[in-house]
Amino acid sequence: MGVFALTESQKALAALWTRRPAALSPPFRALPPSRGKGALGRALGHLIDLLLPPTALDEGERPQSPGLSARAWERIAFLDAPVCDGCGAPFPYDLGEGARCAACMAAPRRFARARAACLYDEHSRDLILKLKHADRTDLARLFALWLSRAAGELAAECDVVVPVPLHRSRLFSRRYNQAAEIARPLGRLARLRYRPDALVRARDTGTQGGKSSRGRRLNVKGAFRVPPRRVRQIAGKRVLLIDDVLTTGATAEACARALLEAGATAVDLAVVARVREAASLAI
Numbered sequence: 597m598g599v600f601a602l603t604e605s606q607k608a609l610a611a612l613w614t615r616r617p618a619a620l621s622p623p624f625r626a627l628p629p630s631r632g633k634g635a636l637g638r639a640l641g642h643l644i645d646l647l648l649p650p651t652a653l654d655e656g657e658r659p660q661s662p663g664l665s666a667r668a669w670e671r672i673a674f675l676d677a678p679v680c681d682g683c684g685a686p687f688p689y690d691l692g693e694g695a696r697c698a699a700c701m702a703a704p705r706r707f708a709r710a711r712a713a714c715l716y717d718e719h720s721r722d723l724i725l726k727l728k729h730a731d732r733t734d735l736a737r738l739f740a741l742w743l744s745r746a747a748g749e750l751a752a753e754c755d756v757v758v759p760v761p762l763h764r765s766r767l768f769s770r771r772y773n774q775a776a777e778i779a780r781p782l783g784r785l786a787r788l789r790y791r792p793d794a795l796v797r798a799r800d801t802g803t804q805g806g807k808s809s810r811g812r813r814l815n816v817k818g819a820f821r822v823p824p825r826r827v828r829q830i831a832g833k834r835v836l837l838i839d840d841v842l843t844t845g846a847t848a849e850a851c852a853r854a855l856l857e858a859g860a861t862a863v864d865l866a867v868v869a870r871v872r873e874a875a876s877l878a879i
Contacts, residue, residue: 680700720869
C-alpha cells in the first residue's frame with residue numbers, strides 16, 4: 597500500500613498556513629471549521645484546504661480560506677459602532693452608550709434593540725437574494741458568522757434565538773426559510789437555544805415590497821403568533837429574533853409583539869443587512 601507524501605513546496609505552504617493568525621478580526625476571519633475537533637481536526641482541515649483550495653462563495657477569485665473573495669469583502673459596507681441602539685442605523689460619530697436616533701426616540705419599537713451586520717446595497721443585496729431565492733444555503737453560515745460579531749452583545753444577554761417565520765405556503769414553494777438557515781448556526785455560535793417553530797406566520801402576508809410604511813404595518817398586523825404548545829419556550833425568556841433584511845421594521849415589530857404577548861421578557865433583533873433609509877432600495 598502506497599504512502600502519501602507531501603512535496604517540498606506543499607510542505608512549505610503548509611508551514612506558512614499553520615503560522616497564520618489563529619483568528620482574524622471578524623468579519624474577515626475564516627468560517628469555523630466543521631471537520632472534527634481538536635488539533636487533529638484542524639490539521640486535517642488545513643491539509644484538505646491545501647490539497648483542495650476553497651472557492652469563493654461569491655464566485656470571485658479564489659480566497660485563502662472559505663468565504664468571499666477579496667474584492668467582494670471590499671464592497672460590503674459592514675456596520676460598526678457607533679450605531680443607534682434601537683434600530684442599528686449607523687451614526688456619523690459616537691453619541692454615547694445606548695444612544696438612539698430621532699426616529700427611535702419619537703416612536704419606540706416593540707423590539708428592544710437591533711443590530712445589522714452591513715448596509716443593504718447593490719453589493720450585499722446580491723448575496724442575500726442568492727440565499728433567499730437561488731438555493732444558496734451555503735451563504736447562511738457566513739451570514740451567521742457576521743451576526744455573531746455584529747450582534748454579539750445582544751446575543752450574550754438573550755436566552756433563545758428565533759427566526760422570522762415564513763407562511764407554510766411560501767415555505768412549501770421555497771423549501772426552506774432563509775432566516776432559519778441563518779439562525780441555526782448563529783445559535784450554535786452564540787450558544788443559544790434554537791427555537792425554529794416557536795413563532796409562526798398564521799396567514800400569508802405576501803410580499804412587503806412596494807408598500808408604504810403604513811401599508812407594511814397593516815399587511816403584517818396580527819399575522820404572527822406563538823402556538824400554545826410553544827409558549828413555554830418563550831415565556832420568561834429574552835429572545836433574539838433573526839431576519840435577513842430590515843427596512844421599515846414592520847415585520848420585526850409584528851413578530852416582537854407576538855413574542856411579548858406570549859411572555860417574552862424582551863425581544864432583540866439581528867439582521868444581516870439594513871437599509872440606510874426605508875425608501876432607499878426595493879427588496
